[in-house]
Amino acid sequence: MDGILNCTIGELEKIFENNGFPKYRAKQVFVWLYRFGSRAFDGMTNISRNMQNELSKMFYIYRPIIANVRHSSDGTIKFLFQLADLNTIETVFIPETRRNTICISTQVGCTVGCKFCNTGYNGFIRNLTAEEIISQFLAVKDYLKLWDSEKERLSNIVYMGMGEPLFNYENVLKSMQNLMYDENEGISRRRITLSTSGIAPVIEQLAKDLPCRLAISLHAPNDYIRSQIMPINNIYNIESILNTCKIYSNYHKYLKITFEYLLLKDINDTDECAHELIALLKPIHAKVNLIQFNQWKGCSFAPSKRAQRFSNILQKAGLEAPIRARRGVDIMAACGQLQSHGREERI
Numbered sequence: 001m002d003g004i005l006n007c008t009i010g011e012l013e014k015i016f017e018n019n020g021f022p023k024y025r026a027k028q029v030f031v032w033l034y035r036f037g038s039r040a041f042d043g044m045t046n047i048s049r050n051m052q053n054e055l056s057k058m059f060y061i062y063r064p065i066i067a068n069v070r071h072s073s074d075g076t077i078k079f080l081f082q083l084a085d086l087n088t089i090e091t092v093f094i095p096e097t098r099r100n101t102i103c104i105s106t107q108v109g110c111t112v113g114c115k116f117c118n119t120g121y122n123g124f125i126r127n128l129t130a131e132e133i134i135s136q137f138l139a140v141k142d143y144l145k146l147w148d149s150e151k152e153r154l155s156n157i158v159y160m161g162m163g164e165p166l167f168n169y170e171n172v173l174k175s176m177q178n179l180m181y182d183e184n185e186g187i188s189r190r191r192i193t194l195s196t197s198g199i200a201p202v203i204e205q206l207a208k209d210l211p212c213r214l215a216i217s218l219h220a221p222n223d224y225i226r227s228q229i230m231p232i233n234n235i236y237n238i239e240s241i242l243n244t245c246k247i248y249s250n251y252h253k254y255l256k257i258t259f260e261y262l263l264l265k266d267i268n269d270t271d272e273c274a275h276e277l278i279a280l281l282k283p284i285h286a287k288v289n290l291i292q293f294n295q296w297k298g299c300s301f302a303p304s305k306r307a308q309r310f311s312n313i314l315q316k317a318g319l320e321a322p323i324r325a326r327r328g329v330d331i332m333a334a335c336g337q338l339q340s341h342g343r344e345e346r347i
């Protein structure tokens, strides 16, 4: 039996045609899956009983097991999902005044190994399948009972959880295609942000395949500092990343690129760093998101106390540079704090 969430609309149409079902039925099934959150075929009332039975034999509709849920005092909720192979991943729901955002994971662990990140520190286990990525969104909607809600919507998705999304490109692309499919649900490409450590050739590919909002984890104004805190910089350095960002911007002028900059005490938070960053980003249609470091056990970095000053320098030079609000710190749900748990460590 196959997981239907792993199929794009085009793939499902082909499968239906090969099995003697009308092609247009695929669209109807997609609406049940993504707009109404159906977890079984027998509730799909505009589809014949016979076809419902056949679909039940061909496909399952995947959901991970909710192994743990933690609520922050600021309303943020962190989910620990257990996958079929007993590995676990974390997903974060972030309510805000005018929108609700879900931060989803794309890998169990991460190979990139940024020195400041708890996920990277814990190593890499495997890529998530498309259905495991998509079902984080669906399972959070199930849990929060958001399917029928007129007021409350899960409006924004950020691919900023565990893992480097561009190292799992095929499945990430498929998940975005499926989540964007139903326009009525409001998940347009402007509401999806993919955050990457800067896998330059794949960024260029994304610009062609399915552009969405792009966030680059830059975290340093020069290669010397960046290579110390992000070893991936030895493969894709700042120049190569910025070159692909220019291509991305040329393709999609309306999508402003965000550069994430985690402020680490005495590493990248000096006035000189701020001025270097201004010079670096001036030629790009960019915004800088300043992030305050959230400490975790075993890491050697300290949070900077210069965030406001750093932001002022950038803003004075005309760069948009807000300090991102810290969310879910008390439940270890903030940036860089997510952890994977291997089979042996699960709770």
Ligand code: SF4
Binding pocket: 110, 111, 112, 113, 114, 117, 118, 119, 120, 121, 161, 162, 163, 164, 197, 217, 336
């Ligand atoms: S910051 Fe992102 S890319 Fe870097 S190790 Fe953590 S999860 Fe991986």
